[in-house]
Amino acid sequence: MSDKPKAIKGAANASDEFDYSAGLAVIPADKIEDPGLEPHHVRMTDKSKKHEKAAARQVALLFFVSIFGSASALVIYFLFPLSTTEFGPVRENTFWLGLAIALGTLALGIGAVHWAKTLMPAAEQAEARHQTRGSEETRARAVEIIKLADQESGFSRRKLIRRSLYTALAFFPLPGILVFGDLGPNPGRTLRHTKWAKGVRLVHDPYGAPILASDVTEGSVFHVVPANINPDDEDYLEQKSKAAVLLVGVNPEDLTIAPDKKGWDYNGIVAYSKICTHVGCPVALFEQDTHHLLCPCHQSTFDLNNGCAVIFGPASRPLPQLPITVDKDGYLIAQSDFLEPVGPSFWDRSIN
Amino acid sequence: MSLFRRNVNGARRHPMAAVAVIALGLIVSGGGYAAASAAVHPASSATAADTQLVAEGKKLFLGNCASCHGKNAAGEVDANGKQVFPTLIGVGAAAVDFQVGTGRMPAQASGPQMMKKTVQFTDHQIAALAAYVQSLDPTGPTVPDAKWLDGKGDTSRGGELFRVNCAMCHNAAGAGGALTEGKFAPNLSGVKARHIYEAMITGPQNMPVFSDKNLSPSDKRDIISYLKYLEKNPSSGGYELANLGPVVEGLFAWIIALGLLVLITMWLAAKSN
Amino acid sequence: MATTVNTRKKGGVLAGTANYLDERVGVAGILKEFGRKIFPDHWSFMLGEVALYSFLILLLSGTFLTFFFQPAMTDVIYNGVYGPLKGAHMSIAYASTLDISFEVRGGLLFRQVHHWAALLFVAAAGLHMLRVFFTGAFRKPREINWVVGFALFVLGMAAGFTGYSLPDDLLSGNGLRIIDGMIKGVPVIGVWISSLLFGGQFPGHNIVARLYSLHIMIVPALILVFLAIHLFMVVIHKHTHYSGPGRRDDNVVGYPLMPVYVAKAGGFFFIVFGVIMLIAATFTINPVWNYGGYDPSPVSAGTQPDWYIGWLDGALRLAPTHLETMDAWGHTWSWNILLPLIVGVLFLVVVAAYPFVEAWITGDKREHHVLDRPRNTPTRTAVGAAGVTFYAVLWAGAATDLIATNFHMSLNQVLTSAQISLFVLPVLAFFVTKRLCLSLQRKDREIVLHGRESGRIVRLPHGEYVEIHEPVDAYTQYKLVDYKDYKPTLARPNAEGKITAAARVRASLSKFYFEDRIAPVTQGELDAAHHDHHEAVEAAPAAEVKAVTAKKAPAAKKPATKAAPAAKKPAAAKPAAKKAPKKD
Known part of the structure; x- marks a missing residue:
C-alpha cells in the first residue's frame, strides 16, 4: 500500500506529468482540501492616494540621501588625506570614507526595497511548475540522437579506435602533472638536521648576544638561536624554524634526568627545542612555579622538570633536548646538534 | 578595554563607539582600570636607609602580612618540606611594590593565581612595606628608576622584544592569554609602567624572571614604550574588539553582521502596510 | 534598458537599443522567458543572496587590493609610516x-571590507545550507544542487584560508606552520607534499606567491563556475516555497522577477554592501601591524584561524594525548593529526551525502517543491541539530583558551569538557529536538482540531467552566495539515525472494526515522472533532496517528472564506495505477 504511486497532477498539462513512486509516503484518503491562495493583502498605499504619494516621496528621498552619501565620499577622499610620516590620520580616513560609502549604498538599497514593498504590486501570483524530466517524446529523441551519433561515428563498433582514444586521453594529462615536479626539491635529510653543532654558541633571539651561564638565573627564560645563523642569510627563517630553542634556568635538584641524557644540562640550565612535536607552533609559555611549558596553539603541555614529557594536550612526544655546556669564557654552547629530528612527527622520522 | 581612555581623548572617538560598547558587552570582560593615571610613584628611589620608613613597614608587615609570610618573613613550610607560603627574604622592594601596588597582595583567597584587586594601602604605606622587605636582604631587586619608565624608548625594538619574549603568553597586542589549570597571563593595557618593569625583574607567580642580563634595563624601557604606544594609539581600523583575534571576529560576523542582515531580510520579506 | 522592448514600438534611444540588441542577441526572447518568472518571498530565501552578494563584494574589494599587494617573500627592512615596525625585517x-x-x-x-565580507560569505553560506537542510529543500530534484552548494561552502573555506595566509604576518605564518605540521604527519607522502607546497623547507620563499595564485585565480574561478551552476539549477527547478494554501508541488507562488524581485534583490545587494561597509568603517579586523612579520620563533597567545577553519583547529586540539604509534617497520603514524582529519572529512562526506541517504530511506521518487516545516520532519530536524551541535563543539574547541580566560575557568577542564561534550551533546540535542518537534506537531493538531485557545473562560449554565477555543481560518488550517507523512517499512524480500542486508538496513533506518510520527489531520478527523464537540475533543488522544481515524461523522464543514481564483485545487490524492518506470 505504501508503495503505491501518487500522481501529481499539473493543472495545465496533467497528462504530461510522470507518476513517480511515493515510497514510504502515506497518501491520506481524505486530506483536508486546499482552500487556494489567500486573498490579496491590501496596503495603505493601495487604498489611499495620500499614502501612495508619501511612499513615493520617501523612496525619492532615500535616493537623494544616497546621492549625498556617495558625493560626500568623494569630498572625504580629499578632506582626510594620509600622512607620509605617521599613521594617525588613517583612522579618520577609514571611518569617514566608510561611513559615507555606507550611507550611499544603504540608502540606495533601502530605497529600492521600499519602492518594491510599497508601490509595486503586492499580490502574489502563481505560476505552473513542470517536472524536470523531459517528456517521453523528448527523451525518445535524445536516445535517438545518441544512437545516431554512435552509428555515424562507429564509436561502439570500432574497438581499436575507442580503446586507443581512451588510452590517449589517459596519457595526455601526465606531462601536465609531471611539470609540477619542480615545485619543491627532494626533502632529503633536511628535517633531521639543524644548524646546531658542537661548540656553537647559544645567542639571544633576535639580537645575537651570547649568553653567560652565570646569567641564567633560576626561573629565567631565554629565547635562543644558534650563533651561526644571521637575519641576512638566505635561509635564515628555514634554519630558525628548526633551531629555535628555549633556555630555562631551574633548580638542578628539581630536574629528573633520564640516564641517556645525563650531562645534557649545565648546572640546572636546560635547552629544549621550541618547536612543538604536535604541529610545530613555538612552545614558549613557561610557568615558573609549575615548570610546565604550554603551547598556545593547541594546548599541549610539557613537564620541563621531567624531560619535557607530554602531560596534556594532543602532542605525543617530549620536546627534543639540546645538549649544552659552556666554553672556556663561560658562554653557553651546544655539545652537538639535536640527537633526533625536531618539530612535528613525520612518516620516517625514526628510520635512519 | 581601552574605551574609557579613548573617550578622554575626545578627538579620536568614534561616534559609533557607544553603540559598539553595548553590542560587545558580552565579549569585553570588564576593565575600568584604564582610568588610573600613570603618575610616577614618589617613593621609587628606594631609600632603604630610611630607618623610620623601615620601622613603619615592619609594623604594617606584622599587622597585615605576617599571618601567611611569617613573623620573620621567611614564609611557611609544611610537614613535607613544601613551601606553602613564600619567603619574602630577597624578593626585594620591587616585588612588594608590584604585589601590593596592584592589589594582588594582601591575598583574599587562594586560587589558581592571585588576582588584581583594589589597592589596600596608600603609596606611602607601600613604600614603607617595600623598604622593610628590602632591608631584610638588600640584594633584592629595587623599585625601578623613573628614567626607564618614561615610555620614550625605541618602540620598534620594544615591539620585537615583546613578540619574542612576552607575546606567547600576553598576546601580540598585550590582551592577555590562558595558562594551564586556570592560570592566565593578564591583559597589559592600562598597567602602570612601573608595575610592568617590576613584573619583569621579579617574575611574579608563574611569570619567568627577566633579569637585566636577559633584557637590559634599556630593553625593558623599549618594551614598556611599545606597550604604552599601543595604548596611546587606537587601532587605525576602528573599535578593536578587545584585540582577542579571529575568534571574536568570527563571533562578531555571525552575531552582529549576519544577525543584522537577517533582521533586514525579515523586513524585506514582510508584507508592507 | 531592455524593458521597453515590448512597450515602445518605435522611436526613442531605448527602443532603438532594444531593437539593436534583440536583432543580435535575442533579448526579447530572454525577457519573455524570464522577465515575469515567479520568485517566492520569504526572509529565509534571502540568506543565499547574502552569501552571493558578499562574494561580489569580495571580488570588487579584492581586485582593488591586488593593485597594491605584492606576494613576494623577499626580506626587506620596513621604512613606512607605522612607527613601531620601522627598521624591522x-x-x-x-x-x-x-x-x-x-x-x-x-x-x-577595503582591506577590512574584504576580510569582513569573507567572514560573512562563509557564515551566510553556512546559514543558507542550514535553511536548505532543515526545510528539506535538498530533496528531489535538488540533490545535485545541494552537492554544488556544498562544494561552494568548501571552496569558500579554501578561499578564506588562502587569503588569511597572504599578509605573512606572525598570525598567518603560524597558521601555515600548523598546516605544514599537519601535512608532514600524513603517512608516506607527507614530507614530500610539504616540500612541494613550500618549495623546500618551511617557510621558504614561495608559499605566499603560490597561495596568491590560488586565492585570486583558481579558487574564485571555481567559485564562479559553481555559482553559475548553482543559480542555473535554481532557474531550472524554480524556487521552492513554504507549505500553505495554494502552494503545491506543481506551482510556484510569489512575485514576478520584473519589477518586484529585481528591485528587492537589487536593493538588497546595496544593503549588504552598506552593512559590510559600515562594519568595516567602525570595527578593526585583523590588525596585522600588531603581529609583526612572520618569524618562526615568536607566537602570540590566542593564535587561531578565522572562524570557518575553527572547527578543524578545534578537532586538532581535542585529540587525546599520546595517540602517535609506530608500526613494525618503524614508521610513525601521527594519529593525533590523522584522527581529527578523518573526523573532519567524514563529517563533510555525511553532509554532502545526506540527501541521497534520505531519498534512499523514504524511497520517495516524487519531485518536492513544497518545503517541510522543520517540526514536520522530527528525525531529520533532530539529526540536523545533532550535526550543528557536533560542529559547534569542535568550533568552541578552537577557542578553549579564550573561554578559559574570559570565563575564569581552567584551560584543562574546558578542553576535557569539550572532549566529553563532543560525544554527549549531539545525542542530547538529538533527543531534545525530536521531542520538541513532536510536541509542536501535537500542538498544531490541537489547533486544527479545536482551534486556538482564546483565553476567554466561560461558565456554562450547569456550572462548568470552559475556555473558548476559536477555530482557525481555512488558510491557517491548511498550512498546518499540508505536509508529507511517511511510515516505516519492513525488510521486504527482493525479486529472488531474498532479504538483502541493504533492505534490512533500510528497514531499520526507516524505523529510526518514522517510528515516532504524527500524521496530519484528515478531513474525517476534523469532522469528528467538530461533531463531537467538547467531550470527544477532550478525550481524543492528540497523538500517534491511527487512534483517531476510527469514527467518521460526515458533518459538512466548509472553509469560511473562498477565494483566490489563481489556483485550482488539486484532485485530492487520487490513487492512480502504478506505472512501470519507463526505460530508455
Whole structure:
C-alpha cells in the first residue's frame, strides 16, 4: 500500500506529468482540501492616494540621501588625506570614507526595497511548475540522437579506435602533472638536521648576544638561536624554524634526568627545542612555579622538570633536548646538534 | 578595554563607539582600570636607609602580612618540606611594590593565581612595606628608576622584544592569554609602567624572571614604550574588539553582521502596510 | 534598458537599443522567458543572496587590493609610516600589506571590507545550507544542487584560508606552520607534499606567491563556475516555497522577477554592501601591524584561524594525548593529526551525502517543491541539530583558551569538557529536538482540531467552566495539515525472494526515522472533532496517528472564506495505477 504511486497532477498539462513512486509516503484518503491562495493583502498605499504619494516621496528621498552619501565620499577622499610620516590620520580616513560609502549604498538599497514593498504590486501570483524530466517524446529523441551519433561515428563498433582514444586521453594529462615536479626539491635529510653543532654558541633571539651561564638565573627564560645563523642569510627563517630553542634556568635538584641524557644540562640550565612535536607552533609559555611549558596553539603541555614529557594536550612526544655546556669564557654552547629530528612527527622520522 | 581612555581623548572617538560598547558587552570582560593615571610613584628611589620608613613597614608587615609570610618573613613550610607560603627574604622592594601596588597582595583567597584587586594601602604605606622587605636582604631587586619608565624608548625594538619574549603568553597586542589549570597571563593595557618593569625583574607567580642580563634595563624601557604606544594609539581600523583575534571576529560576523542582515531580510520579506 | 522592448514600438534611444540588441542577441526572447518568472518571498530565501552578494563584494574589494599587494617573500627592512615596525625585517608581502593599510587612501577600509565580507560569505553560506537542510529543500530534484552548494561552502573555506595566509604576518605564518605540521604527519607522502607546497623547507620563499595564485585565480574561478551552476539549477527547478494554501508541488507562488524581485534583490545587494561597509568603517579586523612579520620563533597567545577553519583547529586540539604509534617497520603514524582529519572529512562526506541517504530511506521518487516545516520532519530536524551541535563543539574547541580566560575557568577542564561534550551533546540535542518537534506537531493538531485557545473562560449554565477555543481560518488550517507523512517499512524480500542486508538496513533506518510520527489531520478527523464537540475533543488522544481515524461523522464543514481564483485545487490524492518506470 505504501508503495503505491501518487500522481501529481499539473493543472495545465496533467497528462504530461510522470507518476513517480511515493515510497514510504502515506497518501491520506481524505486530506483536508486546499482552500487556494489567500486573498490579496491590501496596503495603505493601495487604498489611499495620500499614502501612495508619501511612499513615493520617501523612496525619492532615500535616493537623494544616497546621492549625498556617495558625493560626500568623494569630498572625504580629499578632506582626510594620509600622512607620509605617521599613521594617525588613517583612522579618520577609514571611518569617514566608510561611513559615507555606507550611507550611499544603504540608502540606495533601502530605497529600492521600499519602492518594491510599497508601490509595486503586492499580490502574489502563481505560476505552473513542470517536472524536470523531459517528456517521453523528448527523451525518445535524445536516445535517438545518441544512437545516431554512435552509428555515424562507429564509436561502439570500432574497438581499436575507442580503446586507443581512451588510452590517449589517459596519457595526455601526465606531462601536465609531471611539470609540477619542480615545485619543491627532494626533502632529503633536511628535517633531521639543524644548524646546531658542537661548540656553537647559544645567542639571544633576535639580537645575537651570547649568553653567560652565570646569567641564567633560576626561573629565567631565554629565547635562543644558534650563533651561526644571521637575519641576512638566505635561509635564515628555514634554519630558525628548526633551531629555535628555549633556555630555562631551574633548580638542578628539581630536574629528573633520564640516564641517556645525563650531562645534557649545565648546572640546572636546560635547552629544549621550541618547536612543538604536535604541529610545530613555538612552545614558549613557561610557568615558573609549575615548570610546565604550554603551547598556545593547541594546548599541549610539557613537564620541563621531567624531560619535557607530554602531560596534556594532543602532542605525543617530549620536546627534543639540546645538549649544552659552556666554553672556556663561560658562554653557553651546544655539545652537538639535536640527537633526533625536531618539530612535528613525520612518516620516517625514526628510520635512519 | 581601552574605551574609557579613548573617550578622554575626545578627538579620536568614534561616534559609533557607544553603540559598539553595548553590542560587545558580552565579549569585553570588564576593565575600568584604564582610568588610573600613570603618575610616577614618589617613593621609587628606594631609600632603604630610611630607618623610620623601615620601622613603619615592619609594623604594617606584622599587622597585615605576617599571618601567611611569617613573623620573620621567611614564609611557611609544611610537614613535607613544601613551601606553602613564600619567603619574602630577597624578593626585594620591587616585588612588594608590584604585589601590593596592584592589589594582588594582601591575598583574599587562594586560587589558581592571585588576582588584581583594589589597592589596600596608600603609596606611602607601600613604600614603607617595600623598604622593610628590602632591608631584610638588600640584594633584592629595587623599585625601578623613573628614567626607564618614561615610555620614550625605541618602540620598534620594544615591539620585537615583546613578540619574542612576552607575546606567547600576553598576546601580540598585550590582551592577555590562558595558562594551564586556570592560570592566565593578564591583559597589559592600562598597567602602570612601573608595575610592568617590576613584573619583569621579579617574575611574579608563574611569570619567568627577566633579569637585566636577559633584557637590559634599556630593553625593558623599549618594551614598556611599545606597550604604552599601543595604548596611546587606537587601532587605525576602528573599535578593536578587545584585540582577542579571529575568534571574536568570527563571533562578531555571525552575531552582529549576519544577525543584522537577517533582521533586514525579515523586513524585506514582510508584507508592507 | 531592455524593458521597453515590448512597450515602445518605435522611436526613442531605448527602443532603438532594444531593437539593436534583440536583432543580435535575442533579448526579447530572454525577457519573455524570464522577465515575469515567479520568485517566492520569504526572509529565509534571502540568506543565499547574502552569501552571493558578499562574494561580489569580495571580488570588487579584492581586485582593488591586488593593485597594491605584492606576494613576494623577499626580506626587506620596513621604512613606512607605522612607527613601531620601522627598521624591522619583514617580507615584501607583509610590507605591502602595511602600505595598503597606512599609505593608500581607503586601503585599510577595503582591506577590512574584504576580510569582513569573507567572514560573512562563509557564515551566510553556512546559514543558507542550514535553511536548505532543515526545510528539506535538498530533496528531489535538488540533490545535485545541494552537492554544488556544498562544494561552494568548501571552496569558500579554501578561499578564506588562502587569503588569511597572504599578509605573512606572525598570525598567518603560524597558521601555515600548523598546516605544514599537519601535512608532514600524513603517512608516506607527507614530507614530500610539504616540500612541494613550500618549495623546500618551511617557510621558504614561495608559499605566499603560490597561495596568491590560488586565492585570486583558481579558487574564485571555481567559485564562479559553481555559482553559475548553482543559480542555473535554481532557474531550472524554480524556487521552492513554504507549505500553505495554494502552494503545491506543481506551482510556484510569489512575485514576478520584473519589477518586484529585481528591485528587492537589487536593493538588497546595496544593503549588504552598506552593512559590510559600515562594519568595516567602525570595527578593526585583523590588525596585522600588531603581529609583526612572520618569524618562526615568536607566537602570540590566542593564535587561531578565522572562524570557518575553527572547527578543524578545534578537532586538532581535542585529540587525546599520546595517540602517535609506530608500526613494525618503524614508521610513525601521527594519529593525533590523522584522527581529527578523518573526523573532519567524514563529517563533510555525511553532509554532502545526506540527501541521497534520505531519498534512499523514504524511497520517495516524487519531485518536492513544497518545503517541510522543520517540526514536520522530527528525525531529520533532530539529526540536523545533532550535526550543528557536533560542529559547534569542535568550533568552541578552537577557542578553549579564550573561554578559559574570559570565563575564569581552567584551560584543562574546558578542553576535557569539550572532549566529553563532543560525544554527549549531539545525542542530547538529538533527543531534545525530536521531542520538541513532536510536541509542536501535537500542538498544531490541537489547533486544527479545536482551534486556538482564546483565553476567554466561560461558565456554562450547569456550572462548568470552559475556555473558548476559536477555530482557525481555512488558510491557517491548511498550512498546518499540508505536509508529507511517511511510515516505516519492513525488510521486504527482493525479486529472488531474498532479504538483502541493504533492505534490512533500510528497514531499520526507516524505523529510526518514522517510528515516532504524527500524521496530519484528515478531513474525517476534523469532522469528528467538530461533531463531537467538547467531550470527544477532550478525550481524543492528540497523538500517534491511527487512534483517531476510527469514527467518521460526515458533518459538512466548509472553509469560511473562498477565494483566490489563481489556483485550482488539486484532485485530492487520487490513487492512480502504478506505472512501470519507463526505460530508455
